[in-house]
């Protein structure tokens with residue numbers, strides 16, 4: 001018999017009943033037929049942009065060894081739709097809603113954050129400063145510590161709700177970006193978005209993605225993300241949400257041992273729509289096996305010394 | 307829609323490039339409609355790990371089995387050929403919106419290229435059950451690649467075959483074949499799957515003749531649950547072009563609306 005375990009974690013002032021939540025872009029209302037949103041630690045819908053966006057050319061996804069590359073290009077219905085349809089939809093769930101925001105300028109990030117955070121149902125903001133598809137050649141705001149600082153600083157002035165910065169892994173030293181976000185007043189960090197990648201069909205000699213390059217997710221990137229969580233955990237005090245390649249409970253535990261407080265699940269849900277619940281169950285089994293009463297006990301507990 | 311494991315009853319090669327799989331669907335509660343599809347895990351491994359979409363080829367209500375007809379294209383479908391009878395396949399579905407069939411739409415024309423027939427065969431089956439007559443044009447690279455002729459004939463369909471090998475599959479030839487069929491039959495609706503060129507052709511003809519027509523589209527998919535926006539296509543609506551998801555709003559769409567590029 002597995003006794004009820006304490007799975008609660010905190011991201012800033014936001015209390016989650018368990019550490020498992022979906023990754024933005026891999027979750028939406030359409031999943032309500034398949035999973036009970038109330039069992040999740042949080043819900044994170046797809047990143048929203050100010051104006052409607054059509055997204056990138058197809059094919060928008062392709063598969064590589066243990067990973068997938070995507071270049072959706074944030075297809076979005078715009079903020080008006082988000083406010084009038086998406087936010088009201090989530091009021092029926094008790095699970096906290098984290099709104100993921102993507103914008104074209106620092107001012108636009110602040111403007112959207114102010115509007116969205118003004119809604120009661122929104123419990124935290126995740127700033128997607130890391131989408132590799134938007135700016136030419138995969139550049140993102142989160143590649144520059146100064147821009148990251150200025151951006152988060154400005155959003156900080158418009159809301160008291162928790163701000164989570166979703167970092168890009170496409171940098172030399174992710175710790176520098178993490179520290180910039182912390183100094184600017186972020187409450188948490190998502191580590192990390194997809195890694196810039198490319199695949200070519202050797203028969204047609206064409207890229208396998210309509211947009212030439214895209215971001216790779218899935219099991220292939222997990223070791224890189226675990227390393228980055230470990231590095232960021234050393235460099236800042238902020239709670240970290242690990243994201244990238246989590247397929248099962250062990251993967252989630254591994255990220256928590258590296259320093260993550262919570263874990264997002266993306267690609268795994270495409271393979272198994274109920275993956276997040278399987279992961280929760282496996283975490284409980286792990287806690288039971290090692291007699292861990294509260295999941296917070298394992299955060300950052302990797303043993304690296306002799 | 308739900309992910310379930312279904313037992314494979316048979317999985318056999320039917321021609322050089324095509325395979326046919328029958329699964330026991332007795333523990334599938336949802337009803338399955340022609341034009342709908344399943345997102346199937348071809349292997350338990352991490353490569354390839356994404357599911358692959360396959361349409362329903364045949365729905366056998368009495369024996370409670372479902373059939374798929376698939377082209378061996380790359381890694382995923384190659385792995386699928388290795389699934390042995392008695393083993394389980396992990397399928398997610400039924401997904402998407404199927405074909406529209408009205409009893410007054412009689413007879414109907416089916417136009418399929420290659421494995422596109424897998425999708426249209428299920429429609430032919432439903433039409434037969436509703437007493438609707440089908441005329442089908444099957445197009446393929448070679449005679450060897452022509453699929454499901456007997457299945458369709460078994461449903462009472464008139465089948466015309468065109469191939470690249472015999473030089474009969476070009477658009478002009480297919481156009482005159484359709485015109486001839488339309489002279490002999492008062493075709494009330496048309497359906498197409500498997501080829502951009504043929505879809506454009508049928509779009510033109512359906513517009514000229516003012517008959518309803520539908521297309522079953524294929525797009526690379528991620529989630530097949532409508533959340534990732536990988537599988538989009540463009541529809542021409544009255545208020546402009548709209549980008550919709552093939553897995554959710556489709557895979558079957560009114561042919562007149564689809565922007566075929």
Ligand SMILES: Cc1cc2nc3c(=O)[nH]c(=O)nc-3n(C[C@H](O)[C@H](O)[C@H](O)COP(=O)(O)OP(=O)(O)OC[C@H]3O[C@@H](n4cnc5c(N)ncnc54)[C@H](O)[C@@H]3O)c2cc1C
Nearest residue numbers: 358359360361376377379380381382383424524525526557
């Ligand atoms: C709604 C729908 C119904 C389909 N029904 C059938 C069917 O009944 N029989 C059949 O043989 N094929 C069907 N297809 C196409 C089939 O899904 C692809 O041929 C198959 O996914 C190829 O996988 P692979 O790993 O062998 O090939 P690879 O080329 O190695 O695949 C690599 C990636 O590309 C994707 N992909 C490749 N070709 C296609 C394609 N034509 N359409 C969509 N995704 C593709 C794969 O899913 C995979 O993610 C259907 C596609 C869709 C969207």
Ligand SMILES: Cc1cc2nc3c(=O)[nH]c(=O)nc-3n(C[C@H](O)[C@H](O)[C@H](O)COP(=O)(O)O)c2cc1C
Nearest residue numbers: 023024025047070128193217218244245266267534
């Ligand atoms: C199809 C797809 C769409 C995505 N869209 C977004 C998005 O809109 N915003 C965002 O912050 N991340 C987006 N991501 C990135 C994921 O949130 C996540 O960071 C990434 O997939 C790594 O996690 P995983 O390996 O568990 O999938 C997307 C990922 C995929 C696969």
Ligand code: FES
Nearest residue numbers: 528529530535553
């Ligand atoms: S495959 Fe994800 S939205 Fe259609």
